[in-house]
Amino acid sequence: MAQVSLKKLVKSYGALQVVHGIDLDVADGEFVALVGPSGCGKSTTLRMIAGLESVSGGAIEIGGVVVNDLPPRDRNISMVFQSYALYPHMTVRENMGFSLKIAKQPQSEIDRQVNEAAAILGLDALMERRPAQLSGGQRQRVAMGRAIVRHPEVFLFDEPLSNLDAKLRTQMRTEIKKLHAKVQSTVVYVTHDQVEAMTLADRIVIMRDGYIEQVGTPDEVFKRPASRFVAGFIGSPP
Ligand code: ADP
Numbered sequence: 539m540a541q542v543s544l545k546k547l548v549k550s551y552g553a554l555q556v557v558h559g560i561d562l563d564v565a566d567g568e569f570v571a572l573v574g575p576s577g578c579g580k581s582t583t584l585r586m587i588a589g590l591e592s593v594s595g596g597a598i599e600i601g602g603v604v605v606n607d608l609p610p611r612d613r614n615i616s617m618v619f620q621s622y623a624l625y626p627h628m629t630v631r632e633n634m635g636f637s638l639k640i641a642k643q644p645q646s647e648i649d650r651q652v653n654e655a656a657a658i659l660g661l662d663a664l665m666e667r668r669p670a671q672l673s674g675g676q677r678q679r680v681a682m683g684r685a686i687v688r689h690p691e692v693f694l695f696d697e698p699l700s701n702l703d704a705k706l707r708t709q710m711r712t713e714i715k716k717l718h719a720k721v722q723s724t725v726v727y728v729t730h731d732q733v734e735a736m737t738l739a740d741r742i743v744i745m746r747d748g749y750i751e752q753v754g755t756p757d758e759v760f761k762r763p764a765s766r767f768v769a770g771f772i773g774s775p776p
């Protein structure tokens with residue numbers, strides 16, 4: 539069974555339809571990248587999966603359950619954004635444990651989860667710092683740590699690396715790959731960077747103007763683009 543399933547998914551803002559009935563199945567443990575030019579509907583699609591935007595038509599299933607009307611916290615997802623949105627007054631440890639604290643987990647359990655995530659992400663030495671005392675890459679790692687402590691079935695990323703410089707972006711790419719190999723969650727990863735998509739994803743979904751233009755492995759979309767648009771998008775330099 540698909541872990542995330544979009545069925546004729548539609549989004550309209552007032553009279554303006556921006557996602558036009560898209561279908562997509564993401565398998566359990568699969569890493570799927572949504573790519574396409576700015577404004578093509580990537581974030582809107584991701585935010586509907588997360589429950590941060592309402593659905594105007596069709597359905598979203600997560601783990602076989604229609605989640606259209608479920609609030610974000612009941613969807614078994616964690617989302618990592620481009621802007622890290624860490625709490626500035628909290629330490630790294632407190633930032634990472636916050637969602638578990640809200641969920642009223644016992645402190646011993648919070649400590650266990652946070653320490654485990656810190657070890658995976660190499661954050662052990664930074665746990666008592668505040669966000670202002672961290673580099674951009676370290677902050678992004680904390681944002682990921684905050685997402686993984688909840689052990690979600692599905693990770694949603696919206697351009698998590700686009701605020702980082704080129705060198706750090708390459709480095710974080712490797713870390714995300716390692717992280718996925720380790721936790722084996724299902725990932726839907728939005729990026730406008732085709733190189734990032736090609737190196738990270740099992741399958742790539744190319745969007746254009748609110749439609750899905752092609753879905754395929756990096757190899758397939760590169761070697762057998764379904765249209766001139768895909769060829770141009772995948773082939774052009776970042
Ligand atoms: P992407 O993430 O691919 O750059 P978005 O999903 O953010 O694209 O946007 C898709 C389209 O929806 C764009 O045309 C954008 O202007 C429009 N849009 C996004 N959010 C809103 C909103 N809150 N109100 C009206 N239009 C919106």
Ligand code: MG
Binds near residue numbers: 580581582
């Ligand atoms: Mg976007």
